Amino acid sequence: MERAQLLDEYIDVYMKSLKYLDSFVSEPAMKYKLSFEQYLIMHDIAQQSNVTLARIADKRGVTRSAISRQIKVLLKLDYIYQQRDETDHRRQFLRLTPRGQQIEAILAKVAVKRFGGWLDIFGEDRAMDLLEFIREFSNAANLENKSQTL
Template identity: 70%
Template structure:
């Protein structure tokens, strides 16, 4: 297969199929007025201790203002609250409210159930192989982008 034909097929698959992966993951969150990014923040807070806006931004490689916008929505929905650090009043830790914990658990379970059904359809080996390829692709793309940034 020629490279141009491969690119054309990739674009076709992307347009027709890969966009469904986004909805597959984000759909359970939309029922609770959450974007996928907002759900990921809830999930981080549920899974880790001493979560701060800065740590989330650093881990995701995005700006603090981007995370701040997401956090503002979560605060307004009363899914999270902020608590100042006793030792450094500039630092605020993020915590789930009882409602936020409930929503995070529901969405996590729904996403897990959907993912499990897909793994059952395609098989564990194929799911792992796809994940390995995506990881490898991401690493190569990151290296290529870093190389271009230094030019």
């Protein structure tokens, strides 16, 4: 197979798999007026204590303003609230409201169930191999990006 044809095949698989991965959680999340990114923010808040806007932006590798836009929606929907840090009043922690906790738990359960279906089909070993390949690919792509910007 020629490299150009192989590239086209990779792009095709990439586009189809991303559409599926996006609908993986975003479809159930739409019921609660949430995007996939907004659910991920809620999931981070549920999984960690003392989460800040800056920490989420750093973790995702995006700007703070991008996360801020998502947080504004979550605040408006009353799924999260901000709590001022008692030791540093400039910092605000993100917390789930009781309704936010309930919705995040429902969506997390759906995601685990759907992912479990994949594991039933492909097996854990194959899933781990794929995860390792994606990590290696991501690391190589990030290194290439950094070397091109220097």
